[in-house]
Amino acid sequence: MFKKTYIILFLVLTATSVLAQVQQRANATFELKGTVRGKEDFTPISGVQVSTDKGSYATTNALGEFKIKAGIGDLLIFESTEFETVRHRITSDEDISVQVEDYTSNSKSTLQGSRSGPNYTSYLDSAEHYKKIDIEKSIDFVAQSISALGNNPNKTALAKSLRSLGEIYMYHKQYDLAITNFKDAQKAQKNTKTSLGLAEAYIKTGEFEKANEVLQPLLKIRKMVPYQRIQLYEELGDSHKGFGETSKALEFYQEGLKIAQKNQVSPKVTDLNSKIADTYAMANREIEAEGYFNNSLKLSKQETPARAIQENEKVADFYNRSNRYGDEIQLRKKSLNELRQLPKKAVAKNKGLVDADSITSQRINYKIANAYIAQEKLDEAIPYLEKSIVEADSEDDLIVQKDATRKLSEVFEFKGDFAKAYNTYQNYVALVDTLYIRKEQEIARAARLNREIAIKQNRISSLEQERELSQSKYSLALTEQQLFEENNKRQKWIIYSLLLGMLLFALAAFFYYRSNRQQKLANNLLALKSLRSQMNPHFIFNALNSVNNYIAKSDERNANRFLSDFSVLMRTVLENSEEDFIPLAKELELLELYVKLEHSRFPDKFDYEVNIEKDIDINSFDIPPMLLQPYIENAIWHGLRYKEEKGFLKINVAQLTNELLQIEILDNGIGRKKSAALKTENQKKQKSKGMGNIRKRIAILNDMYKNKVAVSISDLQEDKTGTKVILKLKKD
Template sequence: MRSSILYIILLLLLAGSKVFGQNSTNSKFVLKGLVESQSTHTPVSGVSVSTSSGQFTLTNGLGEFKISVSIGEDLVLEHTSFETVRHKVTSKDEIKLQVVDETKNNRQLSNSSISRNKMFNYQSLLDSAEYYRKDNIARSIDFVAQSMEVLGPNGNKDQLAKSLTKLGEIYLYHKQYDLAIDNFEDALQANKTIATSLLLARTYEITGQLKKAEEVLVPLQKLQNMVPFQRVELYEILGDIKKEMNEIKLAVDYYNEGLKVATKNQIAPKMTDLNSKIADAYAQDNQLREAEVYYGNSVELAGKLEPKRVLQEREKVADFYNKRNEYTEEIAIRKNSLKELDKLNIPNEDKASGLGDTITTQRINYKIANAYIAQDKYEEAIPYLQRSIIQADSNNDLVVQKDATRKLSEVYEYKGDYNRALETYQDYVSLVDTLYIRKEQEISRAARFNREIAATQSRITGLEQERELSQSKYELALTEQELAEESYKRQRWIIYSLIFGLLLTGLAAFFFYRSNQQQKLANNLLALKSLRSQMNPHFIFNALNSVNNYISKSDERSANRYLSDFSKLMRSVLENSEEDFIPLSKELELLELYIKLEHSRFPDKFDYRMQVDENLDVSTFQIPPMLLQPYIENAIWHGLRYKEEKGFLEVRVRAKNENELEILVVDDGIGRKKSAELKTVNQRKQKSKGMGNIKQRIAILNDMYGDKVSVSISNLKSNGEGTQVLFTLKKDK
């Protein structure tokens, strides 16, 4: 048993190294082609085009196709109207394949009431429906409805069946199974095809109507003209049906039949899927040794596909070990998955769609933590739960965030840390409330979504009824079309006039926009000038307070020295007061002079240090003048001044990346909360004028120059002591 576990883990690691290190010897490219009748030169639509590597597509209404191949592969063309044709790919040039008619289908196509132009529009609409299928169901359905309108009252039934099948695929993707079944059944009534039958059977299987699914598939087993990919899908669905019926032996037999066809035709994705499903079936029947072998096969085969497929198989193997309580092996696989997931560098918004909801960093961390908890290793579990919570919050995954927070509270309770357990449980309750609100919103959206779908489906049903009732009006429609063509010239002039009017409107809108932007710029400049004029008196007032302090102590020498440094500072401040931005090097010199002045007044209250990254060229960055001084002033006057022991003030300048740097102002004073408690009632009513001006200046400058400066303030320590101000400054483009 131990050796088989080590064998599986070794296969996982080998598969990962193959995926992320392999270089394909035969580079793939997209081959374009056309299939047409040899006798009439009319395009043949619906031709099944497959490759020896498992790629599959159908020709569109113009007989055109695109498929991913490599040099030396065989193309297999199959259709009911001609014998199977094989063609070897020898170059990357576009190909034209002519086939010999064996039925009247091509003549029917050439005599079809749908013109070539209409056929092009029809296929374009179906292509558009496919493009929007995943992201915009309403728009996708609307394109299908338009395609049915293009067919007209005497439209070809084959094309009508294609539209209905596409509509069923849209509903199937969005889990509107009843509507999907209705449209697949209507499509089969118009034209029976293998592809639509397989889709209907799959939908029946998903909805648990297993007997109906079997009734659809059994006749297909007798067909001889199925392409290999479709036959593999046939056996796969039959296997799924038997597995759900818990008839494991029959399920495995069907899966193995599909695996034979896939292996013979080198359909790599299906080879991986079927090995994985055989493993699932054995695991369901508690035949664990057989399940391990097939899981190993699926991982090894997935290593020859894209990296995401390997991760999916690894997670299935990890789940398998979890069910067997073999947590050490599970944890090792999931940790490796985390590393490979980071290497993939998939954007957060694409992870769920590309890998599935279960293969995310937050969920994998949560599962690792659960494996540790199952072994009573609470200390090891806590960091993974914390990472899961942080990542789930970042990715807006409330479900995982809620579960991880609840589990973390339980772990703290097991450890006897009841304060943290209570605090974490309160976070869990808050997340449950948020999730409840979100679920209510989702239910409301789903109800509205269903109403919209019902309305759209009613429109399509109406189109079908109208099509049936309009057969007798077809000749009239042709006459109207001729009249429409005669009036085309007049309509063209109207369209040109409308376009010209739109151009004039667009030009007027552009000048209005430019005028508005210029006015906005002038307003911003005026506001900046006003704020700068407020900033200088504020700074002078605060600085003169320090001079007054020396005079009150009769310390003439210190007052003179302070006034000398102050005059240098004021001269520089006044010189820069009219500028939006000054060199960062000059601002740092002014800042150091200001801190020196404050330190000379409070030498026993704090020490300071200014640290600039040696590799950073500060002369390439610009910063608003007097931006940092109010934050330094707050750190000294409201943080360090009230500290009982001597404090420390640090200003660090470091590079964040090639075009950004960070300025960090850190003090270990009493903190913002305690400072607020020490303020008088009058001080609490007033906001810092300098800080207010800074915020307004940053907002205006970012609006004018595009988010050049950002500021964030946080506590230095968890107990509220100390303050940390982080400035992020972007380089001029």
């Protein structure tokens, strides 16, 4: 009995162990190698798209070889325009060989004769290799592949080279050149893959009508590989979405999704779910949009980490548009964590002009901060803005650094921390200047690159034209001269266009700068006028108090005399009220008249003296009207008036240098500290308002005229009695 139990237990454990090993082996991924050849004569087939149902991709080279990441149990899918789609289930990690029936070196899809020998294929392979890293080398290899075809090329081979050139330009966002080469490829030989590339280029340039014209005939093609059928419906959806026909776009996206799910093309399943969601969002159908976005999020996790992060950010943008800032922040934080786990790649920096579509840590932090700001959570937003600025600085991403710095300045200003807001805004201004320089450099680099690309494109065009010339009846010499002139005109047109573009950009920048300066000047002048208009009633009110004092004492003679002098003073004040600056001599006359009036009111409280150095050319200095009067008024009313014994007011005018004048207002009154203790609440408010206006006027004047006026106020004596006001005035 016990022996049977042990035997059964042993068998169970053994079976469990074997199943675990099988399962572990099935879940493991490895690099699978293989070849694709024709069955009849073992001809290598290049350009075959090899994919798995888990999303891995590869393409066969000139020898028909490929390498792909896969696992046991995965489904391999072989797609090409040269044969029907082939599927193969992986059962081991051994190399595989796929043999295609009815494919020989003599078939119409095969490149014929020595015109398309090994050199041609190797040139195209090299062009594909350099496509993402060096556009000039890539174009050179395409040109060499076309040269290798000779003067009477195989149409299929020529179309393939021109299509490769179009794909290179598409990758580098040179869509106009891509369209030109796709069209040339279509002239050589019509091909579904070329038509799809041409339609995609039209969509990128916003020419949706032309894209639709290219795509509609493809719907009639019955035999089309699934991947291309999916791409066809996807691009039709894109073009109708561009028209704003969301219902049509959804129909095509849904058709593409069905085929992608049926053929287990995982990346396209994710992409189409995302595009359907985006289209629903565009139509303000947020419930449906969220459902498909949830699908795309789940599916993207089964692909590469980078694809998952990309989808996270897309859905986060959707949450942002829907004002769901909490969900947006949560998803972006998740993107940040996943981004940190990605291996760092050596990415060539573009001198501060990082691609606006790229997903980086600094951009995500900036968007998180904006979401917090939208919820008025400023304290939570500040750390993310600061982190975004630091990361953008280390990555030389000037655009994000500029935007985050400006946003941080606005947050500090809203919180009332004006010192930090000012310092941060200065940093923002410096970044704008740096970015402007970088933009100019980028325009110059783009101009050089466009010229070089144009030369290489002209070389390829020349190859095409030379072949046409060899088959024509026209003189070779005459045609070469025409080609030279045409190329020369094209290069000149490109150069003139770039120069015109740079000139327009410079003019726009100049007018923008000038407009800003004029607006700022207008605002400052308006503010000065407003402050002056506030000073005049304040001064008149205080002067009328003096008249009222005489009337209260029934001193008619002194009241009349005071009113006479006061009318002269008021006429002068009103005459000067519309001026930004008046001669210093006028201001001093006005001050002496004002002090005389106040002395006549308080003869027992103070005496005064006005000293002007003999060598001073006071007519060469200008001063804002009513700038000194409030300081003298403060000296009399708040310093000397409360002094028990008779005080003294002294006004000294001295020239420090040819360009700098100093005006001192000295009083031996009770001092600022004691005066503040004696004031009523109303008096405190009145002083604060009067002196506040003076400070604002000085700040605006210094901003407009580069520190024209400087004022310092201090105690005259060490015991805090008396007050000394020093005003320094620069010559214009």
